[in-house]
Amino acid sequence: MPAATEYRYNRLTWPEINDAVAAQKLVILPTGSTEQHGAHLPLDVDVFLCESVCLEVGRRAPDKVLVLPPIAYGLNLHHIDFPGTIHIEPETFIAFCLNITKSVAYHGFKKILLVNGHGSNQPLIDLVARKTVLATESLCFATGYFLFLLEKFKEIRETEIIAHADEFETSLYLHLAPERVQMDKAVADNDRMGEFTSSDSTGNYPVRFNDFWGRWTRTGVHGDPTKATAEKGKIVFEAAVSGLVALVDELRAWPIEKRADMHKLPVQSQIRW
Numbered sequence: 001m002p003a004a005t006e007y008r009y010n011r012l013t014w015p016e017i018n019d020a021v022a023a024q025k026l027v028i029l030p031t032g033s034t035e036q037h038g039a040h041l042p043l044d045v046d047v048f049l050c051e052s053v054c055l056e057v058g059r060r061a062p063d064k065v066l067v068l069p070p071i072a073y074g075l076n077l078h079h080i081d082f083p084g085t086i087h088i089e090p091e092t093f094i095a096f097c098l099n100i101t102k103s104v105a106y107h108g109f110k111k112i113l114l115v116n117g118h119g120s121n122q123p124l125i126d127l128v129a130r131k132t133v134l135a136t137e138s139l140c141f142a143t144g145y146f147l148f149l150l151e152k153f154k155e156i157r158e159t160e161i162i163a164h165a166d167e168f169e170t171s172l173y174l175h176l177a178p179e180r181v182q183m184d185k186a187v188a189d190n191d192r193m194g195e196f197t198s199s200d201s202t203g204n205y206p207v208r209f210n211d212f213w214g215r216w217t218r219t220g221v222h223g224d225p226t227k228a229t230a231e232k233g234k235i236v237f238e239a240a241v242s243g244l245v246a247l248v249d250e251l252r253a254w255p256i257e258k259r260a261d262m263h264k265l266p267v268q269s270q271i272r273w
C-alpha cells in the first residue's frame, strides 16, 4: 500500500491520504528561508538543510511519517541589506503555516511536527504549534533540526559560535552538496557583543535582540566556516536524523487525553477566541 511506504505527503493520491490518516502517520512540515548565507553558500541553506534532514527521516521511517513540501521563506528583514534575501512578515508567516496545519488536522491527522531550519522562524513556529493545538483536535509540536545535533557537534567543533553560515551549516552543506559550496570564499566574522546583549542574540545572552545585519557585518557570516568539513557534516546529519526518528516514535505515542472541565456552573462555550 503506497501510504505505508511513501513518505512524501504530496506524492500520495487522495484515496491514499485516507490510508495514511487511518495509519495515523505523523505529518512533518519543514520550515526554512531564502536568505543570504555569506559569499560561500547559496541562499537556500536553511530550507535545503532542513528539508534534507526531514526527507531522510521519512526514508528511515516511511511507515510512520509524511513530509510536506517545505516552507522556503521566513522572517528575514534583518538580512535585507544583502541581495537576494526574501522577507515574510511574521504575522503572514504564522497565518500561512497555521492554514497548513489546520488543513492537515482537518483531514484527520492527529499529530503534526514543525521542523525548523531558520533561527528567526523559531518563535513563530512555536506559536503556530500552540495555535494549532488550541484550534483543532490534533496535537502540533515545534522543534528545530539543529537542536538534535548540538551535543554531537560539541564533540567535533573547532569554533565556539553556532550562528549563521558558520562551521556547522557549512559542514552540513559540504556533506549534502559539496559542489554548491565555494570554500575559497569562506571567511569568519562575528557580531557585536556587550555584557548582556549581542546583535545576533546568539548564545546565552539574557537580552533578546536582533539588529539589521547591514549594521554590523559586511560578510553576512556569523561564525567561522573556514573550519567546516564534509566529515563533520556527515556526523551532525546522522545525529539530527536519528534524533528526529526517535522523536517521531515519542510523538506518535503521545496521548491525546479528553479535557476535564473543572467549572461548577455552565461555561459560555459559544465564545471563540
Ligand SMILES: [Zn+2]
Residues within 6 Å of the ligand: 037, 045, 046, 117, 118, 164, 165, 169
Ligand atoms: Zn542558516
